[in-house]
Amino acid sequence: MESGKRASFTSKFGFVMAAASSAIGLGNLWRFPYLAAQYGGGTFLAVYILLATTFGYALMITEIAIGRKTGLSPMKAFSSLDKRFGFCGALGAVVPIIITPYYGVIGGWVVKYVAVYLTGQGAAAAGDGFFGGFITSAWEPLFYFLLFDLFSGVVVFLGVEKGVERASKAMMPILLLLTVFVAIFAATRPGAWDGVVYYFKPDFSKVTGKAVLAALGQLFYSLSLAMGVMITYGSYMKKSDDMNGSVCQIEFYDTLVAVLAGLMIIPSVYVFSGGSESAMSAGPGLMFITLPKVFNAMTMGTLVGGAFFFLTFFAAITSHISLTETIVSNLMDCFRWSRAKASAVVVAFVMLMGVPSSLGFGLWSRCAPLGMDLLTFFDFVSNSVLMPILGFATCAFVGYVLTPQAVIEEIEAGGRPYAHKKFYAFLVKYVAPIGIVAILISSVASGLGFLSF
Ligand code: PHE
Numbered sequence: 001m002e003s004g005k006r007a008s009f010t011s012k013f014g015f016v017m018a019a020a021s022s023a024i025g026l027g028n029l030w031r032f033p034y035l036a037a038q039y040g041g042g043t044f045l046a047v048y049i050l051l052a053t054t055f056g057y058a059l060m061i062t063e064i065a066i067g068r069k070t071g072l073s074p075m076k077a078f079s080s081l082d083k084r085f086g087f088c089g090a091l092g093a094v095v096p097i098i099i100t101p102y103y104g105v106i107g108g109w110v111v112k113y114v115a116v117y118l119t120g121q122g123a124a125a126a127g128d129g130f131f132g133g134f135i136t137s138a139w140e141p142l143f144y145f146l147l148f149d150l151f152s153g154v155v156v157f158l159g160v161e162k163g164v165e166r167a168s169k170a171m172m173p174i175l176l177l178l179t180v181f182v183a184i185f186a187a188t189r190p191g192a193w194d195g196v197v198y199y200f201k202p203d204f205s206k207v208t209g210k211a212v213l214a215a216l217g218q219l220f221y222s223l224s225l226a227m228g229v230m231i232t233y234g235s236y237m238k239k240s241d242d243m244n245g246s247v248c249q250i251e252f253y254d255t256l257v258a259v260l261a262g263l264m265i266i267p268s269v270y271v272f273s274g275g276s277e278s279a280m281s282a283g284p285g286l287m288f289i290t291l292p293k294v295f296n297a298m299t300m301g302t303l304v305g306g307a308f309f310f311l312t313f314f315a316a317i318t319s320h321i322s323l324t325e326t327i328v329s330n331l332m333d334c335f336r337w338s339r340a341k342a343s344a345v346v347v348a349f350v351m352l353m354g355v356p357s358s359l360g361f362g363l364w365s366r367c368a369p370l371g372m373d374l375l376t377f378f379d380f381v382s383n384s385v386l387m388p389i390l391g392f393a394t395c396a397f398v399g400y401v402l403t404p405q406a407v408i409e410e411i412e413a414g415g416r417p418y419a420h421k422k423f424y425a426f427l428v429k430y431v432a433p434i435g436i437v438a439i440l441i442s443s444v445a446s447g448l449g450f451l452s453f
Contacts, residue, residue, distance in 0.1 A: 012241045014169060016249045018322075019064075019224075019233045021168040023254040024175065025319025026106055027222035029312045032258040033265040034286040035218055036199070039211040041266060045259065046202040048215040052255055055435050056219045058427035059391060060230055061247045062398050065410040067234020068243070073329040074228030077235070078397070085397045091390045092228030093330045098382040099227065100323040100346075101354035102375045104152070107316040108145030108358070109135070109288060114313050115144075117306035125305075126296035131288045136362035145358050146351055152320040153347030156328055159339055167321065171314045176257070178311040182304060183263040189298055195267025198275065213442050216435060221383055223254055224322065226391035232326045240414045257315070264308065268294040287312075324350065388440035392433055399429035 036044045070077040075093045079086030112134060116125050124130060135141055155167050187196050220226050237243070265286065272294045273279030282290045295305035324346055331342040356364060360374030369377045398407055404425035411418045418424075 012238075012246060015233070015237050015241060016246050016253075017172045018168040018236075019230065019246070020250045020253040021172050021175075021315075021318035022224045022229055022233065022322030023222060023250055023319075024172075024257045025222075025224075025315045026103065026110075026312070027218065027319075028254065028258040029261045029315055030106070030284070030287045031221060032218060033262045034283055035214050036262045037266050037269060037286060038281040038283065039208075039214055040203060040206045041198040041262075042200050042202040043204065043206045044211055044215060045199065045262065046204075047207060047212055048218065048258075049255065051212075051215055051219050051435075052223070052251060054427055055216070055432050056223050056225065057247065057251060058424060058432050059225045059394065060223055060251065061243065061411065061424070062394060062407055062428060063225065063228075063230035064234035064237065064243060064247060065407040066394075066398075067231035068237045068239065068413075069406070069410040071235050073235060073333045074231040074326070075330040075334055077231050082397070082401055085393070085401065088390060088393050088397065089228075091386060091393070092226075092231065093327075095227035095382050095386050095390065096229065096323045096326045097349075097353075098378050098386070100320065100327060101350050102357040102378045103316070103320055103323060104149045104350060104354050105141065105145045105357045105375060107148040107313070107320055108141055108143075110309060110313050110316050111144045111148050112140065113288065113292075113309040114306070117302060117309055120302060122292065122302040122305050123296055125292040130292070131285065136365070138359075138363055141358045141361075142355065145354050148317070148320065149347060149350050149354065152317055152324050153343055153350075155317075155321050156324045156346075157340060157343040168318055171318055172253075175311050175314045176253070178307055178314075179257055179260045179264070182308055182311070183260040185304060186264045186268050186298075189268065189271070191271045192267040194275070195270030196263070198270050199262055199266045209442070213438070216438070217383060220387045220391060222258060223251070224319070226387040226394065227326070227382070228330075229322050229326050232329050233322070235329075242414055242416055243411045244416070244418055244420070265291060265294075268298070272297060385440075388436050392436040392440065395428050395433040395436065399425075399433065404428050 032048075036048075038044075066077050066081070067074075070080050072080055075089045078089040078092075113125065116122065186192065224230060237246070269279055269282075269286065269290055273290075279290060291308070292305060295301035295308070298304065324343075327346045328339065328342040331337050331345065332339060337345075356367070357375040357378055360367065360377075364374065367374060370380070372380060398404060404421075407428070408418055408421050408424065
């Protein structure tokens with residue numbers, strides 16, 4: 001399959017499901033709700049949706065078009081279009097190498113919580129110090145991380161058609177159904193209404209620079225942009241497939257799951273805590289610390305909690321698969337390695353590299369670059385530094401060197417006229433690059449502690 005003709009997804013549905021399952025992950029279920037809770041509920045939601053439909057749309061269609069146009073993985077796609085922009089490929093190849101290990105570590109935490117709920121220990125998970133005890137333990141996080149990494153490695157080893165596409169087609173619809181079910185269940189619990197209102201009602205007087213920037217950063221992360229994932233997937237897309245339609249669907253599903261995840265979590269937390277500031281701004285711990293308390297307080301909480309972590313596991317593993325697949329695909333293209341060899345090397349590498357992130361809360365907690373634990377540090381370097389740089393370079397490249405017209409031609413290659421040509425060109429030349437520079441400067445500045453607003 002790999003020699004000669006490049007493997008491809010067998011249908012548009014397969015492509016959309018695979019790309020959506022890369023996009024939908026911990027970003028939607030874990031990161032989006034805590035940011036939304038923190039930055040004013042409906043206000044954050046409104047800003048996010050606005051950005052997703054403009055900025056996110058432009059970047060995603062650009063990356064998929066570059067992938068399909070060149071039929072290459074990111075490492076080679078850029079240099080084949082213009083030698084001077086070959087560095088984008090290298091950057092794009094570096095980002096997943098940083099993200100995959102620590103993403104797997106969080107995936108491992110989720111596996112742990114699935115195990116906890118399956119064995120009926122939901123009440124224990126609600127206890128103070130449960131999560132802290134877990135992540136600081138010497139071997140537990142490591143064990144669950146290794147399990148998680150091995151699983152996604154096997155899927156990638158099976159290849160695009162048999163592995164990634166099949167797993168995505170089976171898992172995505174289940175995930176969507178489960179999300180809808182749990183969201184409706186959580187949002188209709190007695191007293192949840194106030195929280196639902198908080199979540200959906202925007203208050204534009206509360207839009208702060210920080211909230212907008214958080215929403216922008218979230219967009220990259222959630223849509224798997226600026227790290228070569230969508231280029232890789234685009235390279236597996238058939239010429240005849242409707243690209244614009246696919247991108248709209250991927251964005252729709254990704255945003256839908258984020259919105260539903262918020263609906264699962266925010267009203268419950270709001271009601272449970274009486275809307276207290278500190279509970280709403282629990283941050284990354286919201287899912288692992290606050291949510292089990294919420295489940296514990298609700299009737300049938302163990303069941304809902306179990307279903308929730310189970311679907312989070314689905315979402316996380318499919319995203320992890322796409323990250324692993326991107327690295328594997330780069331290695332296969334660059335060194336002519338077989339899929340088996342590349343998969344084995346990547347799984348082993350990820351296992352090794354995940355160790356510091358996994359132990360960064362416990363045994364290795366004294367190693368704290370820039371004052372961050374190791375996992376947060378890797379997250380910062382990739383999301384707040386490298387991804388914005390690559391996103392900006394991609395837009396600059398397409399906007400001013402390759403020209404938007406070239407992307408538009410690729411979008412239309414399937415024979416369908418593209419209705420948003422002007423809108424696209426405007427976004428990619430002006431809106432996206434300026435927006436990205438804004439995120440980059442402020443996120444680095446605030447990460448380094450120069451800026452707090
Ligand atoms: N988009 C994924 C999420 O929301 C994360 C991810 C990033 C996946 C990059 C693949 C590549 O969780």
